[in-house]
Amino acid sequence: MDETKPFVAVVESDARKAPLRVAFVTRRTSPQVHSTDDAFVMTWPEGILRAAVAVEALAIVLVLLSLFADAPLEGLANPMQTPNPAKAPWYFLGLQELLHYFPPVVAGVLIPTLVIIALVVIPYFNVNIEADGVWLRNRRRRLQIFAVVLLALIVFLMVFEVYAVLAPTLLIGACMLLAARRPIRVSSVQRWLTSRPLSFWIMTWFLLTSSILTAIGTFFRGPGWSWVWPWSA
Amino acid sequence: MSEQKDTRRESFVKLGLGSLAVAGCGATVFGYEFLSPNVLYEPSPIANAGKPDRFPPDSLTADPAAGIYIVHAAEGFYALSATCTHLGCLTAWKPELGIIACPCHGSKFNRQGTKVDGPAPKPLPWLRVWLSDEGDLLVDRSTIIPPNQYVRT
Amino acid sequence: MAKTVAAYWNDLRDTRVMRSIFRGAPGDSSLHGALAVQGNVFLHLASVKIRRRSLAFSATWYLGTLTLATFLMLVVTGVLLMLYYHPSVPQAYADMKDLQFVVSAGLFLRNLHRWSAHAMVLLVFAHMFKVFYRGAYRAPREFNWVVGVILLLVTLFLSYTGYLLPWDQLAFWAITVGSNLISAVPLMGAKIRFLMLGGNSVNANALLRFYVLHCVILPLAAILFIAIHFWRIRKDGGLHTGLQDTLAKESHG
Numbered sequence: 292m293d294e295t296k297p298f299v300a301v302v303e304s305d306a307r308k309a310p311l312r313v314a315f316v317t318r319r320t321s322p323q324v325h326s327t328d329d330a331f332v333m334t335w336p337e338g339i340l341r342a343a344v345a346v347e348a349l350a351i352v353l354v355l356l357s358l359f360a361d362a363p364l365e366g367l368a369n370p371m372q373t374p375n376p377a378k379a380p381w382y383f384l385g386l387q388e389l390l391h392y393f394p395p396v397v398a399g400v401l402i403p404t405l406v407i408i409a410l411v412v413i414p415y416f417n418v419n420i421e422a423d424g425v426w427l428r429n430r431r432r433r434l435q436i437f438a439v440v441l442l443a444l445i446v447f448l449m450v451f452e453v454y455a456v457l458a459p460t461l462l463i464g465a466c467m468l469l470a471a472r473r474p475i476r477v478s479s480v481q482r483w484l485t486s487r488p489l490s491f492w493i494m495t496w497f498l499l500t501s502s503i504l505t506a507i508g509t510f511f512r513g514p515g516w517s518w519v520w521p522w523s524a
Numbered sequence: 525m526s527e528q529k530d531t532r533r534e535s536f537v538k539l540g541l542g543s544l545a546v547a548g549c550g551a552t553v554f555g556y557e558f559l560s561p562n563v564l565y566e567p568s569p570i571a572n573a574g575k576p577d578r579f580p581p582d583s584l585t586a587d588p589a590a591g592i593y594i595v596h597a598a599e600g601f602y603a604l605s606a607t608c609t610h611l612g613c614l615t616a617w618k619p620e621l622g623i624i625a626c627p628c629h630g631s632k633f634n635r636q637g638t639k640v641d642g643p644a645p646k647p648l649p650w651l652r653v654w655l656s657d658e659g660d661l662l663v664d665r666s667t668i669i670p671p672n673q674y675v676r677t
Numbered sequence: 678m679a680k681t682v683a684a685y686w687n688d689l690r691d692t693r694v695m696r697s698i699f700r701g702a703p704g705d706s707s708l709h710g711a712l713a714v715q716g717n718v719f720l721h722l723a724s725v726k727i728r729r730r731s732l733a734f735s736a737t738w739y740l741g742t743l744t745l746a747t748f749l750m751l752v753v754t755g756v757l758l759m760l761y762y763h764p765s766v767p768q769a770y771a772d773m774k775d776l777q778f779v780v781s782a783g784l785f786l787r788n789l790h791r792w793s794a795h796a797m798v799l800l801v802f803a804h805m806f807k808v809f810y811r812g813a814y815r816a817p818r819e820f821n822w823v824v825g826v827i828l829l830l831v832t833l834f835l836s837y838t839g840y841l842l843p844w845d846q847l848a849f850w851a852i853t854v855g856s857n858l859i860s861a862v863p864l865m866g867a868k869i870r871f872l873m874l875g876g877n878s879v880n881a882n883a884l885l886r887f888y889v890l891h892c893v894i895l896p897l898a899a900i901l902f903i904a905i906h907f908w909r910i911r912k913d914g915g916l917h918t919g920l921q922d923t924l925a926k927e928s929h930g
Contacts, residue, residue, distance in 0.1 A: 333727075338723070367767060369846060394645055400858070414815060494810070
């Protein structure tokens with residue numbers, strides 16, 4: 292990185308050749324030079340060849356997998372016999388696990404629709420544009436709202452006995468409370484947690500929840516969608 | 525400004541857009557009709573279960589090909605759909621337990637089709653049963669009737 | 678001293694025929710590098726220069742690139758598999774057996790198609806999360822994020838339609854359950870299911886519709902939205918680098 296240059300103001304007589312540039316130094320910044328300019332490289336050959344290496348690595352992995360692991364093919368489709376268990380492909384198993392707790396209208400239609408809508412509107416909501424830590428502003432008020440929401444969610448999940456979602460909810464809740472602790476420790480873990488915006492927490496909760504649901508649907512569900520321990524099967 | 529009569533240009537614009545809208549609606553309707561098949565090469569919903577005396581009294585016989593259960597109860601004959609009302613898997617009759625069980629999510633139904641366990645939202649529907657002219661039991665799988673209607677022979 | 682490979686290539690590239698194909702003499706200058714991208718119908722959607730920051734592995738993990746790569750692999754293997762597959766009942770299942778035991782490299786191609794499909798779904802999700810966590814959905818890239826969500830849905834639907842094609846027990850019942858879920862949509866559910874299956878149950882009509890969706894309609898939709906997706910990357914100022922965020926953070930009080 293370049294050494295910091297002293298701040299110099301230049302005034303030229305020809306505004307077109309050397310436009311006047313004025314830097315406003317606000318409270319939270321210093322006039323330290325962050326970076327002089329973005330280094331550019333040629334797409335060809337650098338960019339394209341790097342991409343080619345990445346693609347090549349992926350191709351090797353997939354080809355090796357295809358040579359040694361066969362895709363499944365069960366018996367001919369038989370409308371008169373339902374296999375037990377009848378599982379969806381892995382990316383829908385999280386949804387199928389959710390179907391165990393909620394009726395099809397909720398788990399099959401409502402929740403996926405809400406998830407898609409939530410994803411689409413992410414960039415249009417201020418919650419996600421703020422890049423500041425969620426506890427760094429209006430801490431008391433936000434803690435109150437947080438307590439109410441978390442409690443409501445926990446009650447809802449316990450009523451429907453959706454422990455698979457309850458566990459990550461409690462985990463994220465605990466991490467958020469840790470992030471809200473005062474004073475902010477010098478330790479980098481708590482500092483990093485405290486600087487996470489609300490959008491980070493919501494998305495991480497979503498990522499954890501869907502991963503756990505998918506894992507349960509894949510490994511812990513047997514005939515009749517009953518609970519099985521994968522090592523005993 | 526809104527009280528002024530439309531100019532001729534404005535009228536044509538409205539006429540043009542209106543025609544396009546009508547054409548668009550027409551195209552949508554035709555497209556929907558095109559995509560919706562008028563003739564289905566599916567088997568008839570009416571299943572012939574054979575003569576009533578094939579079924580002993582107080583028995584429940586599964587017909588997986590037709591996807592139904594024929595029940596000979598004390599009050600008479602009735603038929604249940606074997607398709608689970610949860611998500612469409614084919615249920616199975618478990619005589620040792622006296623229940624109809626679905627392998628997909630563990631729904632269980634009794635002989636009357638009432639749900640006794642599991643996530644299924646509705647009981648197994650009763651299907652219309654009647655005797656043909658030749659004396660065969662016919663079941664219409666596309667017609668659901670209210671429960672407790674028996675066919676006496 | 679033997680000639681290097683580069684020298685051989687240079688000699689080949691400098692012939693009249695090659696100069697007519699590539700519209701210019703060979704060379705190593707940045708002008709030649711620029712022309713290689715700018716003058717190429719396949720590559721000219723990309724920018725001539727790219728920020729060094731964007732090329733670092735930690736920036737994107739190359740997930741977008743890899744997703745595109747799996748898509749292309751799926752198209753190639755898919756087209757090859759189409760040559761031996763009849764979308765009719767029960768011929769489809771017999772064709773699967775053919776591909777696995779009779780067709781040379783059939784098993785390999787089918788496996789590659791299947792694993793690339795799983796990989797693509799996984800990579801699409803990973804790409805979405807990575808883009809989110811590095812904040813690359815913020816203005817002016819909001820619409821590109823929406824296009825990405827559309828591509829996610831197209832990918833999932835492609836995978837779903839493809840799942841039925843082997844016509845085995847796994848396929849039949851997975852699609853039966855899925856289509857029953859669709860009928861749970863209030864008001865229009867049953868109608869949507871009827872249109873999707875072309876009938877009341879999963880049978881020959883459903884297989885044909887899913888085949889056309891899987892091989893024609895959805896790939897066309899995917900290509901269309903991928904093109905828009907890349908176009909928006911260019912128009913929004915290239916790949917997002919963390920620098921914009923840091924500078925933005927430090928400038929708003």
